[in-house]
Amino acid sequence: MTDEIHGSADGLGRPGGAPHAAGRETARATVDLDVIRRNVEVLREHAGSAAVMAVVKADGYGHGLVPSARAAVSGGASWLGVAQLSEAMALRDNGVHAPVLSWLHVPGSDFAAAITADIDLSVSALWSLAEVADAARALGRTARIHLKVDTGLGRNGAFGDDWQILLPAARSLEAERLVRIVGVWSHFVYADEPTHPTVRRQQERFGQAVREAERAGCELEVRHIANSAATLTNPGVAFDLVRPGLAVYGLSPVPSLGDPQSFGLTPAMTLSADLAVTKRIPAGQGLSYGHQYVTSQDTTVGLVPIGYADGIPRNATNAGPVSLGGARHTVSGRVCMDQFTVDLGPQSRAQAGDRVTLFGAGESGEPTAEDWARATGTISYEIISRIGSRVPRVYIGGQQ
Numbered sequence: 001m002t003d004e005i006h007g008s009a010d011g012l013g014r015p016g017g018a019p020h021a022a023g024r025e026t027a028r029a030t031v032d033l034d035v036i037r038r039n040v041e042v043l044r045e046h047a048g049s050a051a052v053m054a055v056v057k058a059d060g061y062g063h064g065l066v067p068s069a070r071a072a073v074s075g076g077a078s079w080l081g082v083a084q085l086s087e088a089m090a091l092r093d094n095g096v097h098a099p100v101l102s103w104l105h106v107p108g109s110d111f112a113a114a115i116t117a118d119i120d121l122s123v124s125a126l127w128s129l130a131e132v133a134d135a136a137r138a139l140g141r142t143a144r145i146h147l148k149v150d151t152g153l154g155r156n157g158a159f160g161d162d163w164q165i166l167l168p169a170a171r172s173l174e175a176e177r178l179v180r181i182v183g184v185w186s187h188f189v190y191a192d193e194p195t196h197p198t199v200r201r202q203q204e205r206f207g208q209a210v211r212e213a214e215r216a217g218c219e220l221e222v223r224h225i226a227n228s229a230a231t232l233t234n235p236g237v238a239f240d241l242v243r244p245g246l247a248v249y250g251l252s253p254v255p256s257l258g259d260p261q262s263f264g265l266t267p268a269m270t271l272s273a274d275l276a277v278t279k280r281i282p283a284g285q286g287l288s289y290g291h292q293y294v295t296s297q298d299t300t301v302g303l304v305p306i307g308y309a310d311g312i313p314r315n316a317t318n319a320g321p322v323s324l325g326g327a328r329h330t331v332s333g334r335v336c337m338d339q340f341t342v343d344l345g346p347q348s349r350a351q352a353g354d355r356v357t358l359f360g361a362g363e364s365g366e367p368t369a370e371d372w373a374r375a376t377g378t379i380s381y382e383i384i385s386r387i388g389s390r391v392p393r394v395y396i397g398g399q400q
């Protein structure tokens with residue numbers, strides 16, 4: 001890998017941001033930016049005539065905010081989506097100019113900075129409409145907003161009669177040119193179960209809210225409700241724009257309906273660590289805190305220097321899969337803060353420095369993030385997005 005670049009732990013991908021004076025890193029998350037680009041190209045095909053907003057919140061689901069955003073744009077994403085304003089500002093500070101929507105704010109957010117940086121803002125409630133309009137008035141500018149309607153999820157968005165209040169309030173501020181209502185949007189409860197009855201109900205409620213906005217005089221640029229699962233399984237809800245997150249990084253949001261390959265996607269992240277120690281251990285010896293694993297034979301044990309502080313679930317104890325030299329093994333004993341042990345078997349010739357793969361694309365027999373999710377009772381979203389800041393992101397591919 002001659003073209004690899006180390007990202008900083010803050011995920012902004014500044015060259016030279018690798019941990020200092022450490023020599024070789026103990027573990028790394030290798031992110032293939034060409035894979036992210038190709039995944040977005042595939043998502044564009046799934047989206048039909050709708051545009052693609054690549055969701056890069058939570059440090060690009062752990063892959064690095066700015067490198068992921070750049071790779072997604074090179075694959076044809078014409079929008080980027082983030083949860084928090086700080087994420088949107090970080091994109092702008094790093095020279096990413098694509099349209100950005102930010103959607104999860106609290107009172108007192110710096111909407112003035114967002115408006116100045118040409119960031120589109122989601123508005124779900126009267127308080128945020130007022131704060132955004134105040135910021136626009138003070139700047140002498142017009143804020144671009146997307147009105148969010150709660151069609152049943154019960155998170156953000158105006159629910160029921162609140163929509164009938166939010167919409168005219170936004171229209172009157174639009175008449176003052178303080179805001180421009182560019183979008184109406186919502187989010188599904190059960191996108192991962194496309195035949196669930198809530199999907200149709202939410203779709204109808206969304207269509208109704210869009211018609212009400214248009215009847216009230218809104219000239220909408222984009223109507224959007226589809227996340228990854230809806231983009232891949234329910235083309236009828238693409239509207240003008242789809243908002244895939246997980247699928248951008250190549251994982252399946254609907255593992256029961258299909259693996260990544262069945263949707264044309266490839267996982268972009270490989271998480272690996274280098275053995276710190278290998279040793280012979282006799283039968284009957286306990287490993288790690290609490291001796292939750294006891295060797296059943298004379299064997300070789302390897303110490304893997306990555307732990308729960310790095311995002312490895314503690315309940316991967318005796319469950320998490322790894323691969324070493326093409327063979328599969330399982331976490332043996334309790335996952336610690338910085339490390340865990342693996343019984344490599346009596347025949348193992350593994351040595352300190354050998355590379356252990358926790359998960360990758362699965363194309364060379366290694367486990368996947370989905371395998372880790374299944375082994376630990378969670379979803380692949382959590383496995384990738386919780387990889388900690390101590391793990392350097394190493395980038396391959398992309399335009400560097």
Ligand SMILES: *Cc1c(COP(=O)(O)O)cnc(C)c1O
Pocket residue numbers: 055057103187226227228229243244245246247253
């Ligand atoms: C995170 C998020 C998405 C992306 O969801 P995926 O399931 O990862 O595709 C889309 N829209 C909203 C509002 C989100 O919070």
